[in-house]
Amino acid sequence: MTASPLSTPGDSLSRMRTIVPHLATAEDMQQCEELLGAIDPLVDFAASVEAQAILATFLLESREGTRGQNVARAFGIYRQMLSTDLRHPLPEAWEAAVIGIANCLIAEPNASLDAYEAAVRLLDQLVEHLRGGDPERLAVALGSYAQLLQSAHTGDRDENLARALALLQEAIAGLGDGERYPMRWSRAHHNLGTLYASLRLGDRSQNVDDAIRALGVALEWRPRNIDPVGRARTLRALASLLPEWSGADSYDEALVSAEACAREADEIAGVDPRAAPRPAAWGLLAGKQTALNGDLDDLLGTEPEAARARLELEIAHHRSVVGALSPDRERLQWAEWSGGLGRLLTRLAHVDHSAEAGNEAYDRLRQAIYAVPAASSPRLARDLYRAAGELGHQYALWDISYPAYSSALSISNFLFDEVATPDSRRQELVEARGFAQFAAYGAARVGNAEEAIRLAEASRSRSLIETMAANAFLAGHAPPEVRESLMTASSRVAALETELRSIEERDPRAVMRKMHRRLAEAVGADPEWIKHRLTDPGALSTNVIEDYVRVTPQLRAARTALRQALQAARDGPAGARVESLDAQGIRAVAASIGRPLVYLMATTWGSVALIVPPSADIVTLRFDDATSGFTRALLHASEDASYERSANRGDVQELTRALPPIIDALAGAVIHPLANRLMEMGHDRAILVPLGTLGQLPLHAAAPQGFSLGYATSARALQAVLLSRTCGDRRSLLAVGNPRRTDEPSLPLATAEVRVIAGMRQKWSTASLFLGGEVRAQALASEAASVTHLHFAGHGIFRPFEPLESALLLADQDSLSLADLLAGKVSFASARLAVMCACRSANVGDQVLPDEMLGLPTGMLLAGVPGVVGTMWPVEERASAIFSVRFYEELFSCDDPLAAVAATQRWLRDASAEALTACVEAMRKSLVPSDEAVEKALSRLWRDLASRSPDERPFGAPVYWAAFAYVGA
Template sequence: MNAQRARAAEEWLGWPPIPRPPLRFHARLAAVGRALADYVDGDASARRRIAATLDKVLADPHFGACAPEFRLAVVTRAGVAHNWCGVAETNQAELHRARELLTDGLRIASAHSPDAARLHYTLASTVHVLYQFTSDPNLLTEALSHARRGVACAGDDPRLAAQCRAGLASVLQTSFRVCGSATVLAEAVEHAQWSVEVGGRTTLGHRFRYVLADVLTHRYDAYGSLDDLNRAIALLRKAAESRDYVMAPTTGNAFHGALGGLLRRLYLRIRDRAVLDEAVELAADAVGDDDSRADPVALTNLGNVLLARYHDYRDPDDLLRAVDLQLKTINARQAGDWQLASGHNNAGNALTEAWRVSGDDRLADLAVTHYRTALELTADNAPELASRAYNLGTVLQARSAGVDRELLVEAAAAYGDAVRHGLDTSLEWALAAAVRWGDSAVGRGSWEEACEAYTGGLKATERLFRIQLLREDKETWLADSQGLPTEAAYALFRAGRREDAVLALETGRSLLLSEALEEERADLGRLDTGHADLVDAYRRAVTALDQAMHGGTEPSGLRRCREAVDEAITNIRAVTGYERFLARPDIAEVHKAVPPGAVVVYIAAAGPAGVALAVDGGGQISAAELPAATSSAVRRRADALLDARRSLHTGSGTWKGVLDAVTRWAWSAVVAPVLPIIGDAEEVIIVPSGTLAMLPLHAAWRPGRDGSGTRHYLLDERTVRYVPNARALEVTRRLAARTADDRLVVVADPQPTSWQPIGYARAEAAWAQRWFAASQLLHGTDADREAVVSALSGAQVHHFICHGRAQTDQPLNSALILADDQELTLREILTLRPSHPGTGARARLTVLSACDTDRPGTSLPDEVISLPSGLIQAGVAGVVASQWAVRSEAVSLLMARFYQLWRSTDTEPAAALRAAQRWLRDTTNREKVQDLAPALDPPTEDGSLEGLVRGLQLRDPDARPYLHPSDWAALSYHGS
């Protein structure tokens, strides 16, 4: 029975039997077998018995005369046993003994044999641990050499090869932490992935998964791919299904602490309390009931998790315990321990939070000392340098209270180091440091320094964005960068760098939309003639990626599709004339996107003030500071509009007053300073940043100059339309030029719904249909979701007369309400986009004559996630949408005039909407009847056209009932 247990333990470890042991050693080797079985089953004391008994075999005077195969097996086992003792007991003497024995074994083993592979693998592990204890770079070099030799000697044995590859991946990961080389990290991932794929089903598969999870975690640290973090968590969950008392002598589960740490990291990105609770439970389980016996890694993991929970839920016991655990971690580590720097950094984090709570400056000074020590112990190119420099900068900035110049300068230097290093090794911390550094520089009036900081943050954001594969992951990182393009633009403006300010706003916002529009920017027409193969490869790759994203493909599959697209783009860029194919727009491309007779105005509200940048098609950029348009001032006005808009449901009369106040402020704070820089352009195309997109700037007004109480609106000066950025303007112009506008579909008052019926829906539908030879009406029960989606693809003009529901906190759930309360959500609209350029349905115009269809999300204001932007992404050139509810008769009259002007005169849709709004506002009832009368000939059979006019004829002919902007300004034009 004992022999069977011993052999089972050896097979579990992947050890071959000892060949032909001499009779004199049978008893001792049997004792070793029993101890090995006990150790594998969880008896931690057995490892000492294994090492001591094997040492007696080695000391036997007859051992040297034994067969080489026997001596090699014993020496190898003895080396492994002393390795176990050294690792478990943090005993360097044991590790050196293991190194000596394993080196002796290499003198016996045949070169390039499986035995040599096992020796090199264990030697690499042993020397690697010695490096971790001492930080001697020569040891790391030696460990890497043995690890590579182990892989080379492993031969065709898949389990042994997987083990050696996993060992090499671990050493390479440590090398990456020292040198920060992306090539080293990529190789580590490759080897770890191979070990799981080949050896994942073996008895040591859980160890291979652990190594891959660890390597992927470091890649997440470096580049911020949530796919890597989620994969690492999934690998550790799978690994935790196995027990391994060699890795974790107390519990047999070496994965709970690491898994708890990763779940903390995930919580910091998604803020799901259930994830945090699980992280605390697992980290506490890894520590156990006795801190003094716990591994330092487990201690620091639990401290980090408790500190994260304290940040959000403020239980003082969590903070006190976190401080205690982090200080115990440092005391548990020896000088030279490669993780000592991490311990000092984590102690600094806990002490910083304790200082903020207690106000005891001694705690802050102690935190600074720990952070400085951590940085002194961190290699110059280590990925962790960025986060540790950020932490030092943060506490120094706070400690300075904004007045200690010396501390502020040191904080700025620390932030600068974090940004510069983080752009190569840790994008997450580069972004965080850039924001802090930029804000600090602005506070000191150091504009060039602020420019360097913020532009570094924009680079980090773009790289993080490109790395993510899923939209939700992209949004998670974008949440950290909101407001950054605006702050960067203002700093660049103050530094006199207008072109750079424009590009900061152009390339730093609406990234989700811009990425989706990239294929529309791909002008492949000229390339198709001589390089059809490249065009076909690009289109196939884009199609495959689109299908993968919409088909629920796993992240690994998405990654391969993304790489195929990137490869196709690289190949096209090698063609003369296509060097900038799908590259980030430069300033020349921004100027080129401006239509004749128009000016594009970027308007941004930063912390200190706002800035407007007017770009024309001739290469000129004019700029104006907006002192009153600070980010906080704009946010207050946007919030006031949202609050007053909600009050409409309760019958409150505050809406008109709030709208008047906000639009009056918008004139003085935004429009008045902008007018001088737009010259005599007939059309103003506004790119509003952040929460400015929530203000109806076209309705900004000032009192009339004649003192009569009249108002003068921006709409009276120029045609106004909105675009997310110049890339969207370029794409929508191209779509508008090549898309017909002769087929209309109208969705009118879908029924049944739980919403109120829409007045004048039949009349408004009839006025829209009046101008199209081919039209389709989906009214009432006909307007269900399936019928509407089908009809959209067959028409180039869409007109919705229905209710809308805006969810500013979850904008992808904003929706148009159809029959049976079915919803056509923004999330679904985004999937209507054709798979690649030149295919699928396009639309010239979509009119959303429904309330709440132009209210962008508040969680990512820089992304302008709304129904208009979603429709542009889906292939619509122009969108008319409503920011608030309007009286049915008013909007129906407005739409009647809009279609009359657009379809019967040579007027572009945006100009037609402006003229219709002024007409609704300024004309009397008599004038409205006269202007609409030509469209009543010939009359309709059901009288639907006449019904709208008949109501006007029954009222005071000289009245102007729609003077207030609440009736005419809700609708705005987006796109081209």
């Protein structure tokens, strides 16, 4: 546009209004600046403000010039506009400036946190001002607000996305349908689709399906002849998601649809250059992801030539983007794409065995890390450190992998504290999975054993750290004001989590996720593989999101208050009673239990054991043949005999085939060398703290004769429970047997088991016995606080994908779950031992996060029980009953439950049919006249054993004796 020398500012302003912002040229922007200089704001304030707004919009939308500089100039103009009192004289100009500020921050991730928070406050004011007015203007404000929340680099990301989702749904509801505002309607649905695609929580298949549904609506209202640019953007978004779509008849069909979308978008761009993809410098608006967080694991199983071709294509693309970005003006974008390039080069070095690619990968990642202060962009910094850790681990460069993973872990701890809900906290842990283990392994390899055990301990039960710390102070007789503060803060967190669960019960998506987890548990699969989804989530979804957004900030504030209360307690007079768990603190725990703690972990380079003896230097042992591939092979073995599957299902025949080779392999590669070293050090028993997949294997069953191995969830959990332990001669028993259920078969031998144990009158100062319909949580809670020993013989459930719902099943529909134990519904203030003869009662953890150690043993420890005996798979009723009776005989002779478990296992393994027959005969003497069903069950067992050869060992197979494990101090 060339202005006439005779044109007035009004004429020029009129011409500027006709220019589409994203088509503005450098000349247009220059003339707009000249126009601004020609308008006297004292004479025509409104015209001056309008010219500023037009120039800022040109700068923000135009593809000419340097993107970073344009955004910075636009941001300055909008700030200047807002520095004057625009809201009342020129409300639409104020509205444009607020939205413009938000759009600048969306496009400029380098902006300060203060600028972001100021924009949020302005948007809150604007949205409140527009509600009840023009729905289109409100939709514009809500859309900008939602995108700003999506682009935030700090804070609770999941809460931000939930708030953004609520805003977009409000915008769509206000617009009504597409007839009146087709452009705004289509844009709102496009933004809703991209938001669904970015959600971390929930089932990925459901999120993708919701995203494709919203993008489909957007595409319908973006015809090629009216909105070619918008249509091309929506087509590209669909092309990126369709390969994941579970709604396609086949994967090939999904790929064909994706290719068709991409092809049409390219055709539109060929005719209309405005529809070309935006460059990476446009930040969030570019819609293109780097390889920094992409899943590259599938390359490991791809033919080298195919992997190389794919990598080279992506590397070329990343190089072009990095070359177009400035490390000064677009610092975070440059660092993110440089980090993605470094990660791709790391994989290329693996495929090609190329030192050159590896060296360049290191240089790229190092430069990117230096460019990103962790305080301003913690997630990006964490991801860059993770990529550097991957590089160091791949090349066995421990002086690189150890500090990189350690830094990533520190940042992930900060991010973990920022989020509020259990699902968000779990997701942060998923994204930090392996950091502590690989950092610990790297520290061990460079000879820093003390740092290695600190890092290994740091990975354990992170979601329960606050609970463990609070329990430690409360158990340690803290001052009244400290106890009151902690109890108030803990109760507030628990109440809000309960409210959040009640909200989720109204969420169709949450109900679907629960169904997925239950199906996955039944078939032993990953819930993500189950692609069922909701095609219509129902009208309740909006209310659920609003309630979620209401409760989440309160929960985050409550967690902050709990952390502050814990810090105040640490700084107070009781603080010395809770040791910090560095190497010195872990040594103190080992000294308290009087036996070594052994941290054991497997990596691609082999396993390492970190031995922390009660009173000596830390010892590091390496087992280079016991790699993570070795442990995975033991878990999954063959199609014919998978330990993981058979243990989950309780398949006795498959377990019988799977266990012997697993035990032999563990013995030869890890356990016997470890036991030999410990015995050289003067120890015949130890407590294992296994990290990762190693913790899912029956390591204790591989111990040599005369050596005992138990487990600990973490040293911190042991520390918390040991603070209040007092030893004495008094032994009191709470025995629970065969709770009456309509949904589970009766266990008559469990009744015999607890009658025998409770009948050992000379050994118990008191013994309470609950059977059948008497076994209820309220009754147990009233007895539990005063007993030293709990014995439970009945049914249990272990939920690997919903660990908080793992439970001991009580009478009728009553139960005692891990969630109940963590909430303090039952306290075992005087307890020394809990024996849980129930299915999989020794199992811990969710399969995705094995180091979280979420299971009934953890709950018992936090409820005050320092030692737990449980089972790692469903055990045959006869073996369980005989084991339990013999266990107490061993326990009374040695007063060490760990040694008693090992001795009982060996006895059960080697016991002859003749010896077992005598044992059953003795059990019959404890029955009472009403035990008719029990008498029949014992008689059947007696006849079976008596019919065998006297020397036969009926329970010699590991499936019978190896299931029992000891967890605790």
